[in-house]
Amino acid sequence: MYQQKDFVLSVEGLTVSFDGFKAVNNVSFYIEEQEIRVIIGPNGAGKTTILDLICGKTKSTEGSIKFKGKELTKLREHEIVHAGVGRKFQNPSIYEDLTVFENLELSYPKGKKVWGALTFTRDQAVIDKVNEIAEMIFLKEMLQSKASLLSHGQKQWLEIGMLLIQDPELLMLDEPVAGMSVSERKQTAALLQKITQDRSVLVIEHDMHFVEEIADRVTVMHQGQVLSEGSMDHVQSDPKVIEVYLGH
């Protein structure tokens, strides 16, 4: 049986109604440490709404979202970020006129800065962290370049880096490889494998090759509900999933 303490995220009976329409309807799923979970499903299945509910952008009608045992449904967005949940939206929200270094530096968590006589130590800690993250997101050589000069894929990585520098334990990404080249997709898969060495990732994705490459487990949504869940092989051979994807 599932034991709550084993899970980074436990979503149970989650429901949200918009004027009586249940966009998410009694959804439960559980994410483990170091897991890459991918949510797939047709348009309008409720995938984005689930991420909105977890990050507090949308308030649930019913159900529970526990992150490391802490109930999130009553918290505000910034409190959820502070608890350790980072979310990347589809469109990058980087500062185009600033350099890669400055974008990462700006995202360094303010609460962790040490003021006063320790300014030098603080600055060095920030610089070290920015370098470490830049290396991870393949932008070490671009640190002094304006973000506007980056490719679409590099901008996506920079935004992932801006989340990573805040050290979230759960990172949520909405279609991270949309618009990326084949080689950028490969690098993104490697990046996700690397970052889940000490955190969990929840991804919404339509690109099935990418899903196959990265997913530990897949949750298939349909009309606000979980249709199927398990390994990619399991859900791909599930007759319910085949029916929904291949039509009638």
Ligand SMILES: Nc1ncnc2c1ncn2[C@@H]1O[C@H](COP(=O)(O)OP(=O)(O)OP(=O)(O)O)[C@@H](O)[C@H]1O
């Ligand atoms: N704030 C809202 N008010 C009313 N309806 C909403 C709201 N947010 C989402 N919906 C509806 O809920 C349903 C689920 O939307 P959602 O964006 O979660 O689907 P999705 O699976 O992410 O789809 P896509 O793959 O197209 O992004 C849709 O019918 C959408 O119109």
